[in-house]
Amino acid sequence: MRRPGFPDSLFRLAAAAALAMAAAGSPATAQTRGGELIVVQGSNPPSLDAMTTSSQASRNINMNIYETLYGFSEGVKPIPILAEGVTISDDGLTYVFTLRRGVKFHNGKEMTARDVKASLERYRRVGATKNLLDPVADIAITGDYEVTFTMKKPTPTFLEAFSSPRAPAVIIPAEEADAEAGKTSFTGKGPYRFVEYVPDSHVTLERFDGYVADTRHDGPDGFGGRKTAYLDRVIFRIMPEPGAQVAALEAGEVHLLEQIPVPAARRLEKNPDIRLYENMPWAFLTFILNIAQPPADNPKFREAVQVALNMEAILAIATEGLYQLDHRWQYPGTTYDPGDIGADLYNLGDTERARRLLKEAGYKGEEFSILTDSNYPQHNKAAVVIAEQLRAAGINAKVKMVDWPTALNLRLQDSGWNGWTLMMGIEPYLGPVGLIATLTSPARPHFVKPDPELDALYQELISGPTVEARQATFRKIQARLYELKAIIKIGDVGLMQAARANVKGFRPFRFPRVYDVWLEE
Amino acid sequence: MLRFLTRRLLSAIPVLFVVSLVAFGLMWLVPGDIAAEIGGTDATPEDLAAIRERLGLDKPVWERAVNWYGALLQGDLGYSYLLNRSVVDAVIERLPVTLSLAGLSLALATLTGMLLGILAAVRHNTLLDQGAMIVALIGLSVPEFWFGILMIIMFGVWLGWLPTGGFVPLSEDPVGWARSMVLPAFSLAVSQMGVIARMTRSAMLDVLGQDYIRTVRAKGLRARGVVFRHGLPNAMIPIVTVVGVITGVLLSGAVVIETVFSLPGVGRLIVGAIQRRDFPVVQGGLLVTAGIFVFVNLLVDVLYAAFDPRVRDGRGG
Numbered sequence: 001m002r003r004p005g006f007p008d009s010l011f012r013l014a015a016a017a018a019l020a021m022a023a024a025g026s027p028a029t030a031q032t033r034g035g036e037l038i039v040v041q042g043s044n045p046p047s048l049d050a051m052t053t054s055s056q057a058s059r060n061i062n063m064n065i066y067e068t069l070y071g072f073s074e075g076v077k078p079i080p081i082l083a084e085g086v087t088i089s090d091d092g093l094t095y096v097f098t099l100r101r102g103v104k105f106h107n108g109k110e111m112t113a114r115d116v117k118a119s120l121e122r123y124r125r126v127g128a129t130k131n132l133l134d135p136v137a138d139i140a141i142t143g144d145y146e147v148t149f150t151m152k153k154p155t156p157t158f159l160e161a162f163s164s165p166r167a168p169a170v171i172i173p174a175e176e177a178d179a180e181a182g183k184t185s186f187t188g189k190g191p192y193r194f195v196e197y198v199p200d201s202h203v204t205l206e207r208f209d210g211y212v213a214d215t216r217h218d219g220p221d222g223f224g225g226r227k228t229a230y231l232d233r234v235i236f237r238i239m240p241e242p243g244a245q246v247a248a249l250e251a252g253e254v255h256l257l258e259q260i261p262v263p264a265a266r267r268l269e270k271n272p273d274i275r276l277y278e279n280m281p282w283a284f285l286t287f288i289l290n291i292a293q294p295p296a297d298n299p300k301f302r303e304a305v306q307v308a309l310n311m312e313a314i315l316a317i318a319t320e321g322l323y324q325l326d327h328r329w330q331y332p333g334t335t336y337d338p339g340d341i342g343a344d345l346y347n348l349g350d351t352e353r354a355r356r357l358l359k360e361a362g363y364k365g366e367e368f369s370i371l372t373d374s375n376y377p378q379h380n381k382a383a384v385v386i387a388e389q390l391r392a393a394g395i396n397a398k399v400k401m402v403d404w405p406t407a408l409n410l411r412l413q414d415s416g417w418n419g420w421t422l423m424m425g426i427e428p429y430l431g432p433v434g435l436i437a438t439l440t441s442p443a444r445p446h447f448v449k450p451d452p453e454l455d456a457l458y459q460e461l462i463s464g465p466t467v468e469a470r471q472a473t474f475r476k477i478q479a480r481l482y483e484l485k486a487i488i489k490i491g492d493v494g495l496m497q498a499a500r501a502n503v504k505g506f507r508p509f510r511f512p513r514v515y516d517v518w519l520e521e
Numbered sequence: 522m523l524r525f526l527t528r529r530l531l532s533a534i535p536v537l538f539v540v541s542l543v544a545f546g547l548m549w550l551v552p553g554d555i556a557a558e559i560g561g562t563d564a565t566p567e568d569l570a571a572i573r574e575r576l577g578l579d580k581p582v583w584e585r586a587v588n589w590y591g592a593l594l595q596g597d598l599g600y601s602y603l604l605n606r607s608v609v610d611a612v613i614e615r616l617p618v619t620l621s622l623a624g625l626s627l628a629l630a631t632l633t634g635m636l637l638g639i640l641a642a643v644r645h646n647t648l649l650d651q652g653a654m655i656v657a658l659i660g661l662s663v664p665e666f667w668f669g670i671l672m673i674i675m676f677g678v679w680l681g682w683l684p685t686g687g688f689v690p691l692s693e694d695p696v697g698w699a700r701s702m703v704l705p706a707f708s709l710a711v712s713q714m715g716v717i718a719r720m721t722r723s724a725m726l727d728v729l730g731q732d733y734i735r736t737v738r739a740k741g742l743r744a745r746g747v748v749f750r751h752g753l754p755n756a757m758i759p760i761v762t763v764v765g766v767i768t769g770v771l772l773s774g775a776v777v778i779e780t781v782f783s784l785p786g787v788g789r790l791i792v793g794a795i796q797r798r799d800f801p802v803v804q805g806g807l808l809v810t811a812g813i814f815v816f817v818n819l820l821v822d823v824l825y826a827a828f829d830p831r832v833r834d835g836r837g838g
Contacts (some may be wrong), residue, residue, distance in 0.1 A: 043602075044793070046558070046559065046603055046797075047603070053559070054561045055561070069612060121630075128559075128560075128561070129563075141763075181575070182603075182605050183605070197605075198614070198785060199604050199611070199790075199793075200615075200783075200784075200785035200786075200789045200790065200793065201687070201688065201783075201784065201785040237687065237783065238785075239686060239783040239784070240780050240781065240783070240789075241666075241780050241781050243670045243673075243781075244670065244673055244686050244781055244783060245783065247670070247673045247674055247677055247678050247685045247686075248677070248685040248686060250678045251677045251684075251685050252680045253677075253684060253685055253686075253687075264671075304806060360740060375796070395814075402552070402553075403553070404555035404558075405553030405554065405555075405557045405558050405796070405797065405798050406552045407553075408553065408557035408558070408560075408561075408564075408587075409552055409553040409554065409557050410552065410553075410560065412566055412569070422562065424562075427563075434722050437563075438562075438563050443563065444565050444566060446562075457811075
């Protein structure tokens with residue numbers, strides 16, 4: 001099925017990618033043990049202490065080294081990984097996690113309840129998303145292989161939040177639990193173990209021969225499942241220059257690119273030595289308004305912005321063609337897909353209507369400063385197109401481009417900016433709770449001024465006792481986001497990946513899973 | 522000579538102090554900090570405050586300055602917020618890459634640049650002169666990143682003769698080291714070669730027009746002797762100056778070539794630290810860079826003395 005706004009050549013590319021995926025995942029190919037896989041990514045992992053960072057560059061590597069009690073399945077449902085399971089009391093106040101037995105850390109020690117408690121207590125101190133344990137009043141060791149969480153109040157969405165891979169609540173040996181952030185020995189218990197990290201050069205992993213696979217599954221399932229390490233070594237090479245990455249792949253010096261520029265993918269479409277993998281949808285592209293400051297404090301002005309924007313034009317330029325038009329604040333076909341709500345306000349590009357709305361808003365040509373950064377091309381390209389479209393509607397839009405750390409700091413100030421372009425990668429994947437938490441209290445909403453109605457809906461969402469109840473709440477949230485117009489959904493963005501044809505078993509996911517991948521001789 | 526060296530070394534202290542002050546001040550003035558990088562997009566002001574407290578960034582600037590200078594006096598350049606190692610270790614780790622790249626490209630650029638410059642000067646206003654200067658001009662004008670990518674595509678992808686990037690330590694595999702260095706060193710040398718060639722030509726033309734050159738020619742000395750015995754040594758002062766500047770630049774990191782060829786050198790260390798606001802690495806890295814420049818300048822001064830007896834004897838010049 002062709003998606004709107006998806007150019008022909010890319011559609012063919014996607015079809016080729018799908019075929020490649022089918023071929024790569026074919027069970028007819030015999031798995032080969034051994035060899036060295038070289039994966040390329042553009043930036044250094046800020047840390048290999050998994051619980052302390054929410055960076056994608058870290059997650060790419062860490063999720064092959066560490067494991068969590070619970071994690072998301074391929075279908076984004078919480079599944080036990082290091083846990084045997086969980087028993088939740090009827091009142092929702094007690095969670096008893098039983099642990100898998102015989103599971104070993106990379107240092108050879110068996111994992112027990114002591115390690116779990118110590119790791120989670122460390123997460124409360126140094127975890128990058130430590131607030132996910134806020135609902136937990138106490139963690140107690142109730143057996144050698146059992147830990148019990150006592151909750152402050154019933155939180156039906158707790159297990160989903162606890163399974164989040166964003167800054168994963170990984171289990172490490174208790175002996176390392178007192179270590180400051182980033183100061184552990186990176187000992188996990190995943191199928192690969194850490195060997196060496198040379199910043200700006202590489203991270204080396206080796207197969208962990210003591211890995212105890214989860215035999216409840218037939219193969220990998222999301223972040224969990226039965227994992228098999230076929231490769232002797234995996235090297236994550238840090239190569240910042242995309243042109244050099246592609247050249248290295250073509251020359252056969254590296255095996256897998258975590259991300260390949262779309263034009264390069266188009267060029268390699270017919271190269272028999274290279275397979276392309278499309279990860280769609282990968283992220284939301286959004287445009288955030290500062291509703292604490294004029295002119296975007298005026299709902300009529302925000303409506304003018306919403307109707308002025310032609311999302312297709314923005315996406316085509318910002319993503320180099322790899323996008324899908326989508327008005328929804330959850331991906332299509334997922335559990336919380338809100339349907340058509342808001343579609344009537346999406347991708348209108350109606351300059352005349354925007355002009356009328358600006359007149360009604362009493363807009364007098366005040367400067368509208370769009371904050372963006374030079375580090376992420378999608379952000380700054382989108383900002384330029386948005387500014388052009390808003391200027392065409394009569395808004396005095398200016399692009400303010402700074403580097404990423406500066407943008408992150410500026411957007412935390414109440415004034416000095418009016419709009420901000422942001423790609424949300426992991427948040428939409430985490431489901432509605434992870435996404436809406438960034439837009440509501442007690443966090444500081446991205447659009448600065450909290451909206452009491454949205455805050456109330458968030459509370460309703462996290463306390464919804466059943467999936468059906470939460471789905472109903474999310475539909476209300478979708479409607480409220482389109483009423484408020486404080487954050488504007490531009491569309492869904494994809495991620496193109498590429499591998500040498502002899503890399504088998506690779507399936508695109510939220511991180512490059514190097515287990516169950518082998519090299520064909 | 523010893524007094525000369527001592528005087529020059531002592532004069533480096535205020536230079537290094539000013540550099541450290543500027544590095545510290547700039548990092549203090551620049552918007553954004555490491556807390557935003559660590560906290561990410563969803564960090565609340567409270568999260569950022571907690572990170573700043575953990576890293577000591579919440580302390581008043583004078584207290585941070587006192588702590589930094591206190592550690593500096595004990596030879597401690599600080600500890601990186603992100604690299605999980607001391608700044609000294611981070612720099613030392615990168616030195617083999619930077620020294621390899623700088624050494625090879627400098628040797629290549631100096632040899633070819635001087636050769637082209639001498640040829641152009643000796644055959645002044647001929648096709649050879651024009652050809653040599655066109656080569657030098659192309660070297661100067663071609664952007665390093667473009668030339669580097671071109672080299673990768675040609676020799677790495679099409680011909681498959683050399684690796685497309687990465688660094689192999691000399692101690693691990695000398696052949697691998699040489700192979701990994703050819704393309705980056707050549708790509709980097711091309712633009713430096715252009716600078717040296719033009720400077721050599723200009724200095725040589727100046728010298729070859731002097732009266733004493735006419736005299737040695739009149740004495741019947743062969744052309745080779747005129748150029749290499751009487752011409753080149755007297756043209757060396759400006760050439761040494763420009764080679765000295767290039768050496769300083771190369772030793773402090775060739776960030777573009779390091780990026781294109783995925784080399785973990787000093788340049789990428791410092792630029793990456795600036796981008797992520799890893800203040801200790803920026804401050805320590807800039808100080809080391811300034812130290813390199815001071816050392817190279819000293820070396821250049823010593824070479825001046827070697828080439829020009831007037832400098833050696835304190836007669837000016």
